[in-house]
Amino acid sequence: MRLTARLTTFLLIFVLVFSVVADYPAHAKGSRTYYVHKTSKFYSTSNSAKQSMGLIPINATLKTSSKKSSKMYKVIYSGKTGYVYKSNLWTRRTTVNRYIHKTSYLYTSSNAAKQRVQKIAINKSLTTDSNLNNKMYHVNYKGKRGYVYASNLSTKKTPITKFVVKASKRYKNYAHTKKYSGTIPVNTVLTTTSPQSNKLYWVNYNGVNCYVFASNLANSETSVNESELPINTYGLISDSGNHAVWNMPSGLSGSAEFAQLSQFANGRPQKIIKEATVGSTKWYQVQFTEGTTGWVLQNAFSKTFRELPALWKVSAITNLNAQIYSEPVEDDQFALRDDQSNHVTLEVYATIALNVDQVATIDGQNWVHIKKYTAGTSVGWIKASGNLQADPAPSTATFNYVTRVGIVNGNYPIFNDQNEFITYSKDFLNNSYSVNAEKVINGDMMYRINGIGWISGQALDVPGNLVSASDNSKYKYIDPSNGDFDLFDSNPNDGNALSRDRIASLLDKNYRNKMFEVIDTKSINGVLWDFLKYNDWYEKAGKDVYIGWVRNSSLLTLENKTEQFSADALVQIPGSRNQQGLAYDEQGNYFVSFDEGNGLGRILVYNGKGEQLSDTGIQNFGHTCALSYDKNSHTLYEVNSSGTAPTLNTLKYNPNSHELSLIRSVDLPDVKYIAMIAVKNGNQLIMLSESYSDLDTFYTIDVTSGKNLGTTQIGKLGVVQGMQYYKGTIYFLANNYLTLLDPDTLAISHRYRFSIPKQTPAESEGLTVIGGTDDHVTLAIGFHNHQIYSVDIPADK
Known part of the structure; x- marks a missing residue:
């Protein structure tokens, strides 16, 4: 019995253990x-x-x-x-493919500590191996691992509706190297499934698949807003690039290009009738002639303004602390005309005759543009309210000419008595007309022709009054020791002019050193009066400044040295680089510098045949207009003024190999922009700072340290193009006249006029001395057309 019970118990335990062990491993x-x-x-x-x-x-x-x-x-x-x-x-x-159907972010993790890493555009393709029931998927995007919300993804690309906001070209490939003819007009509706971060989108237009630039499309239809502009609104055409003229803003249905803006650009302001905004692009409707109008991109104009029918005189400055601005803008914080330390105020001009010639309204704020009458140069923009008082110019002076005038230039606009554009002078060429009035508007001598309207005197030939263009005696400068130098702005025939309208004196620093051109002469009660202008830019059209009437006895005639130019160019410099500075060695070779842009320049050496001998390559030389050579030490000096302070570069010259090597660069913190330099001796340089003030500043600089050893100033001589020191004299070239200066006192000893050169009028670029005797000095003058001419003048004794 006991044995049976034990056996039974053992068997039960064995079965239980076996069943557990057998079940677990299996x-x-x-x-x-x-x-x-x-x-x-x-x-x-x-x-x-x-x-x-x-x-x-x-x-x-x-x-x-x-x-x-x-x-x-x-x-x-x-x-x-x-x-x-x-x-x-x-x-x-x-791995499952999905597309972004709602703009999504890539996150660092899927928990509460997650952070955004990157934005992902609609229709970008992603892959994931996450459980598709997860709230966030683990993905790889542009080499970064992270998580995106599943709710922002879809199994198919999302069609996106776009509107053309700029007439768009159609390309056959994404590289946009092949294209279809024609463009897609503005406001055309397109659909794309391309990733919205792509540069080009794949679309279908009129049954043809193609690529278009994403920048030409938008999410909403473009608006076209058009408005009239105030009468007498004008624009100055920018110098940069060329622009098309359209019958309506480009891209609108029916728009077409019919001309180039260069066909109408004559250096004078263009009349603007309307402005329009098509999407984000701004346009002007311009009236080129009475029967020709067209639409041009707004950025084709460097400046727009409303020109007054006549100059207003500033009769009083009521706030000497009023700030002067470079442009009338809403956010004037960035428009202050300053040197980053001292803001310019009206106090600087408190004693100078000023005029108002333009008005503008920006964001409800009235502005006026003021200019110096004594130089015709711009001062800047002033907020009108509470800062100054300006009165309209005196009524037009009337007179009778003995002879009739002829219209000889067809490129000038004609205005009515309300200063509204009528037509161009080409409609009246080669006929004679009577004149019954004259006035000065914005520095331009205007004549009223009976039955036609007002026109610039530059378009006219007035026998017996305007001095003949072939008459060399019309080029003058003042005789400081003799004469009455009062300037007047009205016709001397007006009996009240001499007592009423005195505007300045030729002895003012603005005029003292200028070369003038007499364009009109009258005899009043036996006294000759001359109407003057000056042009510092090698007599270039559009650069004239008209200044007023003065007694003929106050002027001296400049000696004309045009005939002393070499008949042919000494050297023709090859290539088309932007030529600037000029220097000369003792062996008959020329150093010619070139502006390469972006603060870079280079200097090349040429022999008398125009053959290149060496090249420094592109260096940090800036504009490279300041260049001078010391033949005794075989050293070439150049100043780079492209930075915040000028840098004096010293280069050693090997007369045998003609190689130039830069040996030293020294900053010049004590001087301003340097336009020209001249070697005075082995230890000193003369440097000229030509600023927008009324003075030219000369510095004496130590060649090694760059230290300023002394400063002298003189009333502005003009737009300087060359300077050389030779045997105790500074030879100073201001385009079409040469001034000889004492280096210590800046006293003027001689002045000469050139038509430079008479064969090929061009901007001068550099002056150097290439020879001389006790009796004469031979100068070489470079020109922008890459030619170098020589001219002889008497030696300064």
């Missing part, structure tokens, strides 16, 4: 992990009575102990036991 060995690679139904059983309990998403993780040969595997999902088809499972995660 389960552990048979458990396998799978991932759903195709969305799978979750069934209640594996037999024919099975029912679906829901769906299991791609990349869900499942475990099973079912036999591998089974058609369906038993799994647990979301706490429920059921079956899935083996064919929907895979041993690795499945």
